[in-house]
Amino acid sequence: MQANSRAIVTNQPGPHQDLARRVARALAHPLQKPIAAHTRAAFAKAEAWRAARPGPLILDAGCGVGISTRRLAERFPDHVVIGVDRSADRLSRDHGELPDNALLVRADLVDFWRLALAAGWQPVRHYLLYPNPYPKAAHLKMRWHGHPVFPAILALGGRLELRSNWRLYVEEFALAIEQATEVPAGVEAYRPEGDFLTPFERKYHDSGQSLWRLTLDLPPAPALMPGHD
Ligand SMILES: C[S@@+](CC[C@H](N)C(=O)[O-])C[C@H]1O[C@@H](n2cnc3c(N)ncnc32)[C@H](O)[C@@H]1O
Numbered sequence: 001m002q003a004n005s006r007a008i009v010t011n012q013p014g015p016h017q018d019l020a021r022r023v024a025r026a027l028a029h030p031l032q033k034p035i036a037a038h039t040r041a042a043f044a045k046a047e048a049w050r051a052a053r054p055g056p057l058i059l060d061a062g063c064g065v066g067i068s069t070r071r072l073a074e075r076f077p078d079h080v081v082i083g084v085d086r087s088a089d090r091l092s093r094d095h096g097e098l099p100d101n102a103l104l105v106r107a108d109l110v111d112f113w114r115l116a117l118a119a120g121w122q123p124v125r126h127y128l129l130y131p132n133p134y135p136k137a138a139h140l141k142m143r144w145h146g147h148p149v150f151p152a153i154l155a156l157g158g159r160l161e162l163r164s165n166w167r168l169y170v171e172e173f174a175l176a177i178e179q180a181t182e183v184p185a186g187v188e189a190y191r192p193e194g195d196f197l198t199p200f201e202r203k204y205h206d207s208g209q210s211l212w213r214l215t216l217d218l219p220p221a222p223a224l225m226p227g228h229d
Contacts, residue, residue, distance in 0.1 A: 003206030008166040010135035015172050022146045023176045030227025031114065031148040039111035046082055046105050047119060053080045053101065056124040059156070060084070061113070062131050065093045066104045068198045072127070073102035079124070084112050113152040117228060122220045123158040130200040133166045143169060145176035154180055155228065157220030163190060163197075163213045165204040170212040177216070180224060185216045 050057065058076060060069045060083040069083030081102045085091055091104050098104065105112070116123075131144055140146040144153060153160070154177065164170050167187065174185040190213035196202040204211060222228045 003203055005165075005203050005207040005209065007207075007209055008133055008135050008168075010137070010166075010168065012135070012137045012168060015168065015175055016137060016140045016146070018140055019146065019172055019175060020179060022140065023150065023179045026148045026150050026226075027180055027224070028226060029148070031110075031152075033110065033148075035111045035115060036108060039107040040115065042105050042107040043112055043115040043119075046103060046107075049103050050080060050082070055080045055101065057082065057121060058125040058127070059116075059123045059158075060127045060129070061109050061153075062128060063091075063104065065090045065095055065199060066098070066102075067095055068127065068129055069102050069104060070095065070099060071197055072125075073099040076125075077101060084109055110147070110149045113149055113156065114225070117152050117155055117222055117225055121156060123156055125159045125161070126153070126156060128153075128160070128162045129198045130163055130165065130204070131169070133164065133169050135166060135169075143172065145173045150176060151180060151225045154218055155220070155222050155224040157218045159215060159217050161213065161215045163201065163211060165200075165209045165211055167210070167212045170214050174214055177214075181218065181221075183216060183218070185214050187212055187214050189213075 056079045058081040063069045063083030063085045066083045073081040083104045134142040170187045177185045190211040
């Protein structure tokens with residue numbers, strides 16, 4: 001990957017004015033989208049894999065080529081790490097053998113998160129590393145904090161870590177967390193110091209861009225997701 005990534009360009013001067021309304025709606029109305037059969041099947045396989053490995057769970061949501069999944073598995077050898085991405089192309093790239101405590105799953109997170117919540121999964125760590133920014137104001141609903149699945153991300157609980165090269169994405173995410181949970185979440189500059197967790201992290205850093213991060217501990221709270229029983 002070449003280190004000539006352009007900085008995010010947005011037509012938003014600050015947090016989106018519709019953010020609070022979208023978060024309130026997500027917290028009040030069940031997400032109607034049916035679960036796709038392919039993600040249901042992928043989730044069942046992940047459940048079976050996990051059942052054979054009793055360690056605490058780490059989710060790497062939007063893992064891309066899965067390098068972060070591998071690194072997290074090495075960093076936390078007593079944990080099991082599941083990387084999820086919808087791109088078969090990215091997941092199929094050869095980055096060497098997966099550690100025994102890591103699994104890559106092709107699935108749509110909008111469905112995977114809801115299935116994980118319904119199955120009672122409680123990740124101890126949950127990473128959202130460089131999600132697609134969708135920087136145009138019109139695309140707020142495609143950012144994770146503007147999407148109806150947002151409450152499910154929080155409901156799973158654990159140490160949530162979001163990283164992005166777009167400060168406003170992380171700031172909006174923090175505002176959405178505060179609205180949903182009343183837990184304040186801080187945004188901090190992040191310097192990887194050569195220890196890159198993902199290819200996008202390396203690319204943005206090598207292009208001279210600032211990186212931003214939010215981490216906070218959330219208790220599992222399934223009731224946050226409307227329609228969860
Ligand atoms: C900008 S890339 C970052 C990939 C990786 N985390 C990294 O930092 O190198 C965002 C990733 O999120 C994945 N993604 C976006 N929406 C998704 C969804 N609904 N379900 C699963 N993966 C999704 C994309 O396929 C892509 O691989």
